[in-house]
Amino acid sequence: VDDAALDLDALDLDDNDGPRQTSFKQAGKRKSRPSGDDDTARRSRPVRHRAGLEEASAPDVSSSRRAEPDEEEKSGDQDEDDDSTPPVFWRASANAVEAAADLSEPTTFQEAVNGPDQVHWRKAIRAELKSMRLRGVFRAAKLPSGQRAIGTKWVFKIKRKADGSIEKYKARLVAKGFKQKYGIDYTETFSPVVKYVTLRMIIAIAKYFGWPLDQLDVVTAFLYGVMKKVVFCVVPEGVELDGGFDCLELVKAIYGLKQASRVWNETFDEFMCSIGFQVSAFDPCLYIKVVDGHCVLVLVYVDDVLITGSSHELIARTKTDLKTRFEMTDSGKCAFVLGIELVDGPDGSSCIKMTKNPVNHGRAKHIDIKYHHIRDEVKRGEVKLEYCETSVMLADIMTKALAGPRHTELTAALGIHGTSH
Structure with missing residues (x-):
């Protein structure tokens, strides 16, 4: 295979964004799905207009109406009633449908390159x-x-972003790993996944100590892992080979392979250890490094990386090392990770709201029922709870160690004066 292989330089990668100037060729003898009227009639996909979704519609229910003649007879002029429905309800319905299943995402290559x-x-x-x-992922062979x-x-x-707006369009070429044979195409497939308790712990530590919490994303992370088994794949749509080559040999792992996640994790773990990090005994996805009394913590979830630590310089140095080895996008302060939106709120405000309102949810299950007695006291007016900022919290002098100037400020505010000896 090595004698017959050559670098894959024949990819059509014109940077022109225009739909006419760019040509995507279908590889070899592969046949695409039929397009045009036949495909449109078979799929019956709703049309989503980009300008405000004014004419976007809910899923077609005409077939179900035809299947129930009695229902249609009772409804009478149901179609005419539908026409009189205010547009705002159609837009709301379209947004709900899009949120449940994004209708603008194509399912095939031909739909993507020929769609709106x-x-x-x-x-x-x-x-x-x-x-x-x-990355040198393929070699024609x-x-x-x-x-x-x-x-x-x-x-x-x-x-999409946390607010639902579009962040970017992503196309991923994946392998049909379900066709791989154990012992021939792969052996081990296990790769660690970060524990949610570890994620919460890192966020809590960063919040408690006031450390920065930054987020990075590895671009096409799996493409960095070197394959240990010889695996061939068919030529994907959008690529055409010359010179009598009829397939591609995978030099690097791609998404969809059974061993892809394991190979990527081994690559990332090897690099982190080479720059002085140690793997946590609690979670193999947590890396710790201590330098001159300062520490930096790196948490990885597949291709999402969170970094926090007590030293801004150490964090910046770690980012530089990672960006030197991997292509990464630096999102700065972490605001949205693994479907969780991180919002800073004032300390104690949630507790105060729980005492004033009969709120019950999963996050309060660990609170013993007897402690909810405070709600009764607030309701009777015996106790009044208000949020107090740290700068005016006089009780801090009794609950924590303070710096000299702050201690003097609070003693004066409480009317406490030192005695002369």
Whole structure:
């Protein structure tokens, strides 16, 4: 295979975003799904207009109405009533449907490059292929006798921010790993996943000590892992090979392979240990480094990386080391991670609200029922709870150690004076 292989330089990676100037060729003898009227009639996908969703509609229920003639006879002029429905309800319905299942995400390559958002999807496809080319993921090859190539598939996803707005269009080329054979294409597949208790602990530590909590994202993380088994895959849609080559040999792991996550974790773990980090005995996804009394903590969840520590300089140095080895996007202060939005709030405000309102939820289950007695006292007017800022909290002198100036300030505010000796 090595004698017949060559670098994959024939990718069509024109940077022009225009739908006409860019040509995506379908590989070899692969046949795409039929497009046009037949495909449209078969799928019956709702049309989503980009300008405000004014004409976006809910799922088509016409077939269900035809299947129930009695219901339609009773409804009478039901279609006419639907036409009189205020547009605001249609927009709300469209937003609800989109939130449940984003109708603008194509399911096939042909839908992506020929659909209404083809400019964005073509750009995302070019970015994915370019990243694979720069990483040296593939080598064009001839399939040896007795070997078989696993299939590939394009997966399209719209990544959204915490408020639901579009962050970016993402195209991912994945392998059909379910066709791999154990012992031939792979052996071990296990890779550690961060515990949620560890994630909460890191966030709590950063909040308690006032440390910065920054977030980084590894671009195409799995493409950094070097394959230990020889695996061939079919030529994906959007790529065409010359020179008699009929398949691709995977040099690096891609998404979808059974061992891809393990190979990436081994690569990241090896690098972190090489720059002085130690793996936590509590969680293998937590890395700790102590330098001159300062510590930095790095938490990794697949390709999402959180960094916090007591030294800004040490955090910056760690970021530089990571960016030197991996292509990463630095999001700065962490505001949204693993589907969790991080919002800073005043200390104690949630407790005060719970005493004034009969709120019951999962986060308060650990509080013993007897402690909810404070609600009765607040209701009777015996106790009044108000939020007090740290700068005017006189009780701090009795509950914690304070610096000299702060101690003097609070003693004076309480009317406490030192005695002369």
